[in-house]
Amino acid sequence: MSKFLVYILIMLISTISLFAKQSFTGKVIDISDKRELPGVAVRIENTQFGAFTNNKGIFIIKNLPDNLNRANIIISLIGYETLKSEVDLSNDNNKEFSLKVQPLQTSEVVVSANKKVQAIQDVPISVAVIDKRVLIDRGITRLDDALEYVPGVEVNQDNASIRGSSGFSFGVGSRVSLLIDGFPMVAGDNGDIKFDALPIYNIDRIEVIKGAGSALWGTGAIGGIINLMIEEPTEVGVFKHRTFTGFYTKPRYEQWEFTENLQFNSGVNLSYGQKINALSVVASGSFYSDQGYRDYDNSLRYNLFSKVAYEFNSDTKLKLLFNGALEDRADWVYWNSLDSATLPPTGTNRNIRIDSYKYSGFGEFSHSFDYNNYALIKFGIFNTKYNNSFEVNSEEYRQSDATSYYIDLQGVSNFDIYNRKINLTYGLTQNYVDVKSFTYGNRNQHIVAAYAQAEYSLPNVFTLTLGSRLDREITKGIESNIEFSPKVGINIPLKDHFNLRASFGRGFRVASVAERYSAIILQGFEVVPNLELEPESSWSAEIGTNLQYELFNSIGEIDFSIFHNELENLIEPSFASDATARIQFQNVTKARIQGIELGLKTFLFNTFGIESSLTLMNPIDLSTNKTLNYRSEVLWYSRLILPYKFVEFQADFRYKSRVDNIDIQLGLLVNDSDARVDAKVVDLRLIFDLKEFTDSSLKFGLIANNIFDYYYTEMVGNLARTRLLTLQISGEL
Amino acid sequence: MTKIILIIFFLLIPILESCDGGLAPPPESDKAFLNGTIRFVNGKDNWPVKDSVIAIRAAAFKKMPDQDIILSILNGDAYFTGESLPLFVDSVNFNFEIKDAPIELVYIVAVQQYSADILSQRVIGVYTLSGNKNQASSIMIENGKEYNITIDVDFNDLPPMPF
Known part of the structure; x- marks a missing residue:
């Protein structure tokens, strides 16, 4: 090789x-x-x-x-x-x-849908984009906070779910693929997303591709893909800074007060980026401290990031990314009870901390042979380590060190057949995982794949996309799995700025090391390995339209889609079949999720912007005919922007219907597990843009998250973030 | 004017939606509690070997378990201490908040988990007013009240299993 x-x-x-x-x-x-x-x-x-x-x-x-x-x-x-x-x-x-x-972004550009630059209305599947301005204005420091506002996406504590794809499993076995500039960033042992370890401050935009996407992106893309696109530096050197500090207000109920002191949430980001001739560099450092709105829920985070690109000539480029993150946090899992929702269970050892380290390095070497042919090699390594501070001989000691090695050889060719343009993307990729863990043992996992996708375009008539990918898991000691993931998509421009799209594709996910090899005792339950786990899979179908219009001097966009997902062999923690209380990850659930999604963006009368999206879903577990565990059936996000001179008023409203069903085993462990309500959260912001009064860009933000101090659970036995008032200063020099 | 109405409309919806406040701790007046002490006969010297005591829990059943203690708990038929109570002690206190009072608790016991398999449970002490381990006593729990009980555990003289 x-x-x-x-x-x-x-x-x-x-x-x-x-x-x-x-x-x-x-x-x-x-x-x-x-x-x-x-x-x-x-x-x-x-x-x-x-x-x-x-x-x-x-x-x-x-x-x-x-x-x-x-x-x-x-x-x-x-x-x-x-x-x-x-x-x-x-x-x-x-x-x-x-x-x-355009204060409210429409007509975005995306690359994740088909591994190339396209206008959002030209792709055959649903895509949502969050740009960096929105991330900064909202004071976002973690990816999961950013995703809470994306149409069709919900975050169940450590699990991101696109259109109901995931429930809750402490993040293990993510059914959404996470990428940074196209490089995979899912941990090798747990198969989870490390939400805290990402260079949020240097993200240009987040692209969320909805629906199964394994035809291009391989294992994990059951529900979709989240791709973080890193900003590109310009010839003008830019020094960016952000400082924020805020505090959680006292809870309304005396029972929930756990301290006399205000609990602060603060942070600082510094970044510099410049392109000097052939060399371009972005480098940043971040620090975050959160004292938490609950007792024994504090954390410290550090992040260093850099992206270096060098153009050997206009045809040949090298790009390198480095990211390092450290976190030290308390081991909060769930509350004592609803009556003491800000306290951990009685008897919790509060000296125990969890330390985690995440390092990644990625490279991309690309070369254009001519205008119509180019190739690239992507390679990378992603290492995650964590351990808690229990003694090594303690039953509750956890430790894991996982390294993923990744390589992708990709070619792109454009050619004509009978004067019709064909765009062909093809490649070979492999991913090798090496785990050295007290919790899972010394394990590895190896997947190789080949993929190809062709796009046939008849300008102004239709664009047809056909693709497929073949993945083979060749892990030692595990029966080899071969997964074939096809995809078909079509985009038809019915009129100017009015497109019809349809797509059909498959997704799959190979069991993670944690799901396969976990052998732990937790709260009296014994988790046992299952080497027979098969990959879980999904089929997604979607029909949608996108209309961009200008009416009464108002620019707007309406997006509507109907989707249908079939999921098979879903891997869930379940009681083992031998009638004992041993828990094993098993292929148990067959599910169907049907739904509609309606999105609207408009800037009315050139005065104020409105963005609203509604997702209605019916996620059914076909084995029990009940609603799938940990799924909401209604998601509604709205945003209002009201700019006036140098001040902008912004409001977000987030509604998520109550989760009806949860794991019965978890209900056993957690007091008041039935204390679940709809989430109805309002955030307000006042952004003062002082660019007019200073030589450089400078913004003051007054941010009130959960302004009405609405209390709900993000996950069973976990009170979601209470009211947080923040002052933020950000700018560029 | 239309602009103002639209803005107010868009602001009012979330405000009205969010003003119910969401979750709240249950009011004190509605709460009922069962407090208990488990006394180990002859103190910590009389405990069995360490390997055979994985956890000790207290459980209060709304109806007599007919096959398995854990299955009754899974079915929501009992209050229980989820985590183990302290082990190898002379006595230990426990506390339940009884959420569906008024209700009669017919069988209140101390339970030992004797292996990693959570189904490996045995009753080691029974709440009884008569002192007869074969005759469990019940308690009628009323709203707003607190009840205190004692369960004696003698590892050398265990009560019968209920099934």
């Missing part, structure tokens, strides 16, 4: 592009005040070609083939309406493009 990689590397580096080349240049300005806009992303659709504007608003896309006459370009900048335009490369050179201010 290593010889093959070296051969590929040499081949890529030594390739000399012999075709003639041209450049395309232009300028991007603000439509209202004609200001030149720096940092605007200008990309040619369906290719890797693109550039950012400099501080005079000028971009140059180099090395385009001489025989290329026309192309679609997508111009995007956060805070502005994305512009998609067909250009004549010779006649439109030096053209000026005007962007319109």
